[in-house]
Amino acid sequence: MATHTRRWRCSEVLLPLLPVLFRIALLIPLALPAYGIEEFEDNAPDAEAGLSAEGNLTEGLTLPTITLKTAEGAPVLDGYVESAFWSSSPEMDLPWEMFPVRLAPAEVTTRVWVRVSSTHVYVAFEADDDDMSQLRSGVRSRDGIKNDDYVSVVVDPTGRGLRKYEFRVNPNGSVSDVLQDTPSDRYIYDWDAQWQAAARIHPHGYSVEMAIPRPQTRMASDVESAAGALPPLVILKRHHPRRVDRTLGNVFALILLEDPTAPTDREPETTTAKDGAATAANTNTSGGGRQSGNAGAMDPAEGEGISNPQEKVPKLTLVPHLVYDKNEERDIGGSFEQVDDQRLYALGFSMKYAVSEQSWLGMTVNPNYSETESDIARDSINNQFDPFQPEQRTMFVDVGEYFQTLNKAVYTRNIVQPDIAVSYLGSGQDYTTGVLLALDQQTQITMPDNLGSDTVSVTEESTALAFNSERYFGKRSLGLLGTFRSGEDYHNALLSVAGTGNLGVDDKVRGQLMVSDTEYPQRFAEDLCNSSGCTTTPPVADCELGYCAVNPFVKRAEFDSSLQGYNLQLRYKHDGPESLYWARYYDVSPDFRADLGFIKRVDFRAINFAYGRKWYFRTAEKDESQSRLRGYLVAGHMRSHEEDDALETSYTGWLEFRGSYQTTLRVGRWLRDRAVNRLDQADLSVADNAPMFREQYWQWYSQTSPFASWTLYFDGRWGRTADPENLVLGDLREMIPKLEWFSGRLSLMASLTWRSFHVDQERLYKEEFFTLRAMYYQSPKITHRMLWTHDLTKRDIDRWRGNELGKETDGIFEYTVIYQPDPKWKLLSGVRFEQEYQSDVDQRGLTAREIYFKAERILQF
Numbered sequence: 001m002a003t004h005t006r007r008w009r010c011s012e013v014l015l016p017l018l019p020v021l022f023r024i025a026l027l028i029p030l031a032l033p034a035y036g037i038e039e040f041e042d043n044a045p046d047a048e049a050g051l052s053a054e055g056n057l058t059e060g061l062t063l064p065t066i067t068l069k070t071a072e073g074a075p076v077l078d079g080y081v082e083s084a085f086w087s088s089s090p091e092m093d094l095p096w097e098m099f100p101v102r103l104a105p106a107e108v109t110t111r112v113w114v115r116v117s118s119t120h121v122y123v124a125f126e127a128d129d130d131d132m133s134q135l136r137s138g139v140r141s142r143d144g145i146k147n148d149d150y151v152s153v154v155v156d157p158t159g160r161g162l163r164k165y166e167f168r169v170n171p172n173g174s175v176s177d178v179l180q181d182t183p184s185d186r187y188i189y190d191w192d193a194q195w196q197a198a199a200r201i202h203p204h205g206y207s208v209e210m211a212i213p214r215p216q217t218r219m220a221s222d223v224e225s226a227a228g229a230l231p232p233l234v235i236l237k238r239h240h241p242r243r244v245d246r247t248l249g250n251v252f253a254l255i256l257l258e259d260p261t262a263p264t265d266r267e268p269e270t271t272t273a274k275d276g277a278a279t280a281a282n283t284n285t286s287g288g289g290r291q292s293g294n295a296g297a298m299d300p301a302e303g304e305g306i307s308n309p310q311e312k313v314p315k316l317t318l319v320p321h322l323v324y325d326k327n328e329e330r331d332i333g334g335s336f337e338q339v340d341d342q343r344l345y346a347l348g349f350s351m352k353y354a355v356s357e358q359s360w361l362g363m364t365v366n367p368n369y370s371e372t373e374s375d376i377a378r379d380s381i382n383n384q385f386d387p388f389q390p391e392q393r394t395m396f397v398d399v400g401e402y403f404q405t406l407n408k409a410v411y412t413r414n415i416v417q418p419d420i421a422v423s424y425l426g427s428g429q430d431y432t433t434g435v436l437l438a439l440d441q442q443t444q445i446t447m448p449d450n451l452g453s454d455t456v457s458v459t460e461e462s463t464a465l466a467f468n469s470e471r472y473f474g475k476r477s478l479g480l481l482g483t484f485r486s487g488e489d490y491h492n493a494l495l496s497v498a499g500t501g502n503l504g505v506d507d508k509v510r511g512q513l514m515v516s517d518t519e520y521p522q523r524f525a526e527d528l529c530n531s532s533g534c535t536t537t538p539p540v541a542d543c544e545l546g547y548c549a550v551n552p553f554v555k556r557a558e559f560d561s562s563l564q565g566y567n568l569q570l571r572y573k574h575d576g577p578e579s580l581y582w583a584r585y586y587d588v589s590p591d592f593r594a595d596l597g598f599i600k601r602v603d604f605r606a607i608n609f610a611y612g613r614k615w616y617f618r619t620a621e622k623d624e625s626q627s628r629l630r631g632y633l634v635a636g637h638m639r640s641h642e643e644d645d646a647l648e649t650s651y652t653g654w655l656e657f658r659g660s661y662q663t664t665l666r667v668g669r670w671l672r673d674r675a676v677n678r679l680d681q682a683d684l685s686v687a688d689n690a691p692m693f694r695e696q697y698w699q700w701y702s703q704t705s706p707f708a709s710w711t712l713y714f715d716g717r718w719g720r721t722a723d724p725e726n727l728v729l730g731d732l733r734e735m736i737p738k739l740e741w742f743s744g745r746l747s748l749m750a751s752l753t754w755r756s757f758h759v760d761q762e763r764l765y766k767e768e769f770f771t772l773r774a775m776y777y778q779s780p781k782i783t784h785r786m787l788w789t790h791d792l793t794k795r796d797i798d799r800w801r802g803n804e805l806g807k808e809t810d811g812i813f814e815y816t817v818i819y820q821p822d823p824k825w826k827l828l829s830g831v832r833f834e835q836e837y838q839s840d841v842d843q844r845g846l847t848a849r850e851i852y853f854k855a856e857r858i859l860q861f
Contacts, residue, residue, distance in 0.1 A: 079200030138742035140174035159230030171206035184404035314860035359426035384452030402434025411598035453600035462487035475502035492595035506576040525557035539682035546801030548681040565592030606638040627659020645686035662705035676724035693722035713738040730759040
């Protein structure tokens, strides 16, 4: 009885306050100044070891302060660093190894020059190398250089360690940009900035020049005059992967002088060309859009780099586009027809207007996905939760930076087909503000349960509104976020308070509380039914899994009822050079909903703990640095919020090696008691309805690159796991090999997911997903992209619950050519075919065909 009372205490306090909280949320914007992927276990591989090392570098050093005069003019971005423009900047080096060993001496020389004008941050690198045969670099698509040699500059515009912006360039001139967001505990590669870079490879190393508009770094011109402002931090990095993956670096606080006429302390140097140099140049002028071409090397005969970097940041960027998309589908044996929600011709545009140096208005009309490959949401039939899909559309990628919290409360992929969307984004020394409004022709939401999730998708108009205001206090932050989704007889409103505290470079505390108010119409529940009419007919007694029209998601919709709920999450994490540990607490009520976000689980409470140690040693004499061995244990427990039934108890031990031959090997042993589904689908209770299974299996991740052009991945699971579709315990064998290869302008990736599930030594199902992807950069103006997939699913229908096909195959072929005659024009054209086989009709046939063309023009004023 005491447990029951304690379970409801939080909701009894919160729910009566909902009307008051939402009224406060409406008033908060008036009080502001005028400017203004739920992981329970956290057992995914490291995002990137070098990223977490940056803060460790600042902890171990007394930060120097570099004072620079505001630069006049701009360099010629051709990869040559000997020009007079750089001679006025003090030469710096990268003396420290950041990873794997903190503050070990760097064993290769890297020289760096930094200059800052009123509009741009300019950075030049000279990266020396005694053995260029070991260079790891190639022509890459945007954000595809994680495993390459590269140099980068990381800007922390407020000096608070809360948000950092990284700009990378490899020796071939391919680029990547990363948002490192501490409040949400994420590294965001989808974030794209507008900037320019050039690179050259020479016999004894490579050189890089960057021109980054200051607004892209969020570095304000009046930073020194802001009350209590900290100077921006600049972190310079070099990724040097050889036998051991190493990150070198240096860091300093930046002070700018406004007088550009003060005498220099260096004489201009004579500009000379290096014999035998190869050159590369890359221009990103798409206003933050995903790069799909012009990322490649440029031979000296083809050009001399970017001769006139834009010194003036444009006030207005307008990108109109025209799309022709003949997208036809059919059932096997039927007739092809244009997809209902796909227009044959579409006109649209995206716009970005600089209200001030640090605030922007954005707008998009009829955005589309035609610039990128088809989405491949290929998840196992063994997974009850909807997969997360990254955003691709330009304006929504920009918006994502300003709505990051611990929970994915704003997931713009839920805005499917907007007629129009507008945004306001602003940032400063002590705040960020984001507002988003979209009018959508469709309504798509995630309907969560505590054992799975499903998607509601109905063809009806809806309005989506979101705002987020985050304030910084020293190295702490406090944010207020709200979302509102509405349609006919439907609404979902959410209010969130989130905070971050940096207790030191290695220790961070984060928390978020969200409350919601929701009402669903009956048609949302009908979209989730396993058969028509399930909401008008009472479910049969003991409605068995596989044969029940009603499912838990229909029950969670609770149409024509008012739902109020809350979501509380608290996290503490320590990640130091010798130890790793964290503690997490989750409390999510049954009726909490975040329809503009990606919250796939409700009605649960959970705790999660981990502790581990790290050891460093030199594996082989030829290794340039030490390898790292890390071992840690993770324990977690989850119970249902409503009935206090056990959902999951898990113990996991992990051992990870990072070292020789670019090897990462991570092996874990799972011991887990878990409820995966319900016998009676019309009953949301778990006890006596959802059997618990004891899972015991091995899981591993591995990556190695013994040769510069080859990288081999091999992941998998092996052992006893539960199957939620059939409520049985069996032997899962899963192997996921992947091979990446590149040579000059050509890169290939082949991967296979093979999964087989056996019960009583008889196979219940098998899955095979094969992917082949090729990118060929014919020239800086022409890029070819090819994708081929083949998926196979086989089931033993004699033992399978419900009415499913015994065999299904699906194959996709897609080819796209991208032509950019100059940086302001982009022409894209391609074809896509899909072929399916279904065993119920025993036929194979072409079920989808598409021909698409897109013309895009960048206009800047």
